[in-house]
Amino acid sequence: SAEGYLALSPESLPRRLGGLAILRERVGPPETWQVKEVGDGNLNLVFIVTGSAGQAVVKQALPYVRLVGESWPLPLRRAFFEYNALIRQEARDPGSVPAVWHFDEGQAIVVMEFLTPHVILRQALIAGRRVAGLGERLGEFCARTLFRGSDLSMPAPARKADLALFAANVELCDITENLVFSDPYFAAPLNRHTPGLDGIVARLRGDLSLKVAAQHLKLAFTSRAETLLHGDLHTGSIMVTDTETRVIDPEFATYGPFGFDIGMLIANFLMAHFSQPGHESAPGQRADHQDWLLGIVETLWQSFTTEFSHLWRTERRGILYQASLYEDQGHALAAEQALDDLLGRIWQDMLGFCGIEMHRRILGLAHNADFERIADEGRRAACEARALAMGRQLMLGAGSIRGIGTVTAMARRMDKE
Numbered sequence: 001s002a003e004g005y006l007a008l009s010p011e012s013l014p015r016r017l018g019g020l021a022i023l024r025e026r027v028g029p030p031e032t033w034q035v036k037e038v039g040d041g042n043l044n045l046v047f048i049v050t051g052s053a054g055q056a057v058v059k060q061a062l063p064y065v066r067l068v069g070e071s072w073p074l075p076l077r078r079a080f081f082e083y084n085a086l087i088r089q090e091a092r093d094p095g096s097v098p099a100v101w102h103f104d105e106g107q108a109i110v111v112m113e114f115l116t117p118h119v120i121l122r123q124a125l126i127a128g129r130r131v132a133g134l135g136e137r138l139g140e141f142c143a144r145t146l147f148r149g150s151d152l153s154m155p156a157p158a159r160k161a162d163l164a165l166f167a168a169n170v171e172l173c174d175i176t177e178n179l180v181f182s183d184p185y186f187a188a189p190l191n192r193h194t195p196g197l198d199g200i201v202a203r204l205r206g207d208l209s210l211k212v213a214a215q216h217l218k219l220a221f222t223s224r225a226e227t228l229l230h231g232d233l234h235t236g237s238i239m240v241t242d243t244e245t246r247v248i249d250p251e252f253a254t255y256g257p258f259g260f261d262i263g264m265l266i267a268n269f270l271m272a273h274f275s276q277p278g279h280e281s282a283p284g285q286r287a288d289h290q291d292w293l294l295g296i297v298e299t300l301w302q303s304f305t306t307e308f309s310h311l312w313r314t315e316r317r318g319i320l321y322q323a324s325l326y327e328d329q330g331h332a333l334a335a336e337q338a339l340d341d342l343l344g345r346i347w348q349d350m351l352g353f354c355g356i357e358m359h360r361r362i363l364g365l366a367h368n369a370d371f372e373r374i375a376d377e378g379r380r381a382a383c384e385a386r387a388l389a390m391g392r393q394l395m396l397g398a399g400s401i402r403g404i405g406t407v408t409a410m411a412r413r414m415d416k417e
């Protein structure tokens with residue numbers, strides 16, 4: 001690990017960070033602090049600091065992958081990318097992320113606002129809770145951050161500088177490149193899956209068209225630096241109350257295709273939908289919750305396209321699809337045509353990324369709690385099998401699926417099969 005870096009502990013944290021003016025002001029004197037390590041993600045340490053004046057979150061990168069251990073080293077500089085992504089997301093969609101109070105590059109520490117009474121969205125969805133405005137807000141977040149992080153909006157020199165800055169997030173991209181796009185489709189050493197899926201997994205891994213589709217998606221991810229992505233936008237990267245939505249954890253930020261974040265996100269709502277029959281709830285309640293989840297998928301996509309179109313019409317100042325090209329000679333309608341074309345491309349990419357995210361969470365290393373919490377392996381395998389089948393249809397049918405209603409209808413149909 002980097003020279004001078006030392007991992008924090010609940011005991012050492014007040015001594016090491018007690019001198020920070022911002023923490024003294026917002027949390028209180030360090031003598032009053034109580035510190036709890038609450039990190040349940042795959043990579044980092046996360047502490048909640050509670051003092052006489054308030055609370056804060058202290059997030060610190062470890063020099064290795066927490067989920068696997070010291071055998072898998074991972075650079076500390078991911079905290080630098082997380083910090084840089086957070087401040088850009090806040091500028092592009094104010095109020096969408098926790099406020100950053102302090103950043104220490106050498107110690108890989110980001111000190112942030114403590115969101116309360118927020119909980120991780122994934123846990124809320126498993127428990128059958130609803131969040132008002134969720135789909136609208138997430139659609140806006142994707143539209144604003146993706147539009148404003150691209151050549152549609154940014155001055156070319158600033159955008160190129162950001163492209164270079166985030167291009168150095170090599171190791172986290174490498175995780176995505178392997179764990180998302182390749183490992184699910186062969187017997188990679190760290191893969192695991194529910195035993196009852198052996199036959200389905202063998203068939204998927206023997207499916208040449210699927211492997212080719214996965215590699216096309218990988219090429220899109222590695223080569224099409226269209227905009228600054230969150231890079232790991234799943235329901236574990238979102239915190240909610242009954243009425244508020246915030247996005248966290250953008251350490252995988254990199255330039256990539258417009259459709260990547262929104263595809264991953266929709267995949268996670270679809271997996272929440274498919275996992276519902278495995279959780280304890282009365283059948284009527286479950287059906288209501290599943291309807292609500294699919295409603296979120298529809299609203300999310302509609303909100304994304306509405307906000308993206310609004311930004312296109314009102315804020316298009318970058319070097320792409322220059323507004324001035326369309327303003328003379330009565331070509332205003334052509335700008336709408338260009339918008340439709342671009343949204344069509346994003347739609348198609350989104351479907352592919354959505355399908356592959358569903359596969360990698362069931363076949364690869366990093367599973368999600370929606371399915372993992374289903375203790376009965378037979379029930380879990382049945383839920384996962386439906387998600388795998390849908391993922392395959394999305395990846396192979398991306399070019400011919402029309403409209404988000406078709407996607408939710410497919411999810412409803414497959415849930416009954």
Ligand code: SR1
Nearest residue numbers: 042065067175179232366
């Ligand atoms: C080894 S890291 C595994 C996964 O956790 C992160 O949240 C990303 O989703 C990554 O793919």
Ligand code: MG
Nearest residue numbers: 041232237249
């Ligand atoms: Mg994360």
